[in-house]
Amino acid sequence: MRPTPPHGPPITFRARLHDARTATALGRWLGLAVVVCFVTGVLSHCLQHPPGPLVDRLPSRPSWGYRFTQGLHVASGTAAIPLLLAKLWAVYPRLFAWPPVRSVRHAAERLSVAVLVAAGIFELATGLLNTFQWYPWPFSFVPAHYAVAWLLLGALLLHIAVQWPRIRDHLTRRSPGTLALPAADEPDRRRFLAAVAAGVGAVTLTTVGQSVTALGPLNLFAPRSPAPGPRGLPVNRTAEAARVTGETLADWRLVVAGPRPYTLTLEELRALPQHEETLPLACVEGWSRSARWTGVRVRDLLDLAGAGPNARCRVVSLEAAGAYRVMEMGRRYARDPLTLLALRLDGEVLSPDHGYPARIIAPNRPGVLQTKWVGRLEVV
Ligand SMILES: Nc1nc2c(c(=O)[nH]1)N[C@H]1C(S)=C(S)[C@@H](COP(=O)(O)O)O[C@H]1N2
Ligand SMILES: [Mo]
Secondary structure (H helix, E strand, O other): OOOOOOOOOOOOOOHHHHOHHHHHHHHHHHHHHHHHHHHHHHHHHHHHOOOHHHOOOOOOOOOOHHHHHHHHHHHHHHHHHHHHHHHHHHHHHHHOOOOOOOOHHHHHHHHHHHHHHHHHHHHHHHHHHHHOOOOOOOOOHHHHHHHHHHHHHHHHHHHHHHOHHHHHHHHOOOOOOOOOOOOOOOHHHHHHHHHHHHHHHHHHHOOHHHOOHHHHHHOOOOOOOOOOOHHHOOOOOOOOOOOOOHHHHOOOOEEEEOOOOEEEOHHHHHHOOOEEEEEEEEOOOOOEEEEEEEEEEHHHHHHHOOOOOOOOEEEEEOOOOOOOOEEEEOHHHHHOOOOEEEEEEOOEEOOHHHOOOOEEEOOOOEHHHOOOOEEEEEEO
């Protein structure tokens, strides 16, 4: 006698689940996730590495803009992982079709699918490992992830064009004649798609807490939140790693370069008008958290140095070396009253890991540009 499985009938392997209908149903969701991920990724790239003409045009509002779009970038990329796995499972028998090449057109089509699959796996794998700050490869993450994104988009558009007749049939709910497919979903297909949806829901709910504060308690798998730094705010690079020590800070002065250069001690900086703003720190790796920052407006500091209304600002950290030692902000960020040289976080003096004695916090900016351990501001 065969044992009865506890939860309904056993799921048997059916070739039907590998048909075009399943592939198209999954492709619709995977395509949506990839497009959202692509658009938010290009946006993030523009904010981090603004092309010349955009430097002074990038908006500093809404202040939560980058937090939202980068949260969406990481969430849509994470959701795409189970979708891509399901999609590959649905179509894999076709990847071994025989003969491998029937015509020039068929060869081109297969080549485009190969590029699509390879670029998709590359983007999701490098993106996921980046959220863990783990780089087990010889190339530089940002340029590679960005370049392959364009390759992926091109291959995706080509794939949609080639598959358009099937996609159209699916969307208009016509039964494709040549494939003799059932018009309606059978229970096994519905179960399969429901399982994929449950998988997507599960990975999303257990990671999105890294940027959606209300879902923080469910955040089981995202790398950042489980080990928050001082004052409940994660730290990517510690003062120790940046080699900013007591010695570096011994006679710290803020140097402001411009038409009327000056320097300030920490006491003098504390004596200037202080402003308090609630602004998020939104890391490109997906985590974000809002905090209350207190400090001096960068605008005021630049004006004291004789900056004009169109001045940009260059910020130099005390850190000896590192990709984020020098940062530039365009006019709109430099003039925004929310942009602070912060001295306090949630009411307390900054901890060394959060950038003591002074750090930048600006609205609608990637975390990598929120420079810590500031030693020098330059009017540009
Ligand atoms: N000088 C300097 N500033 C820096 C960094 C850095 O490596 N060096 N890391 C940045 C990154 S990637 C992020 S996400 C934020 C994190 O700020 P926190 O460590 O205070 O949470 O700081 C930014 N400021
Ligand atoms: Mo970051």
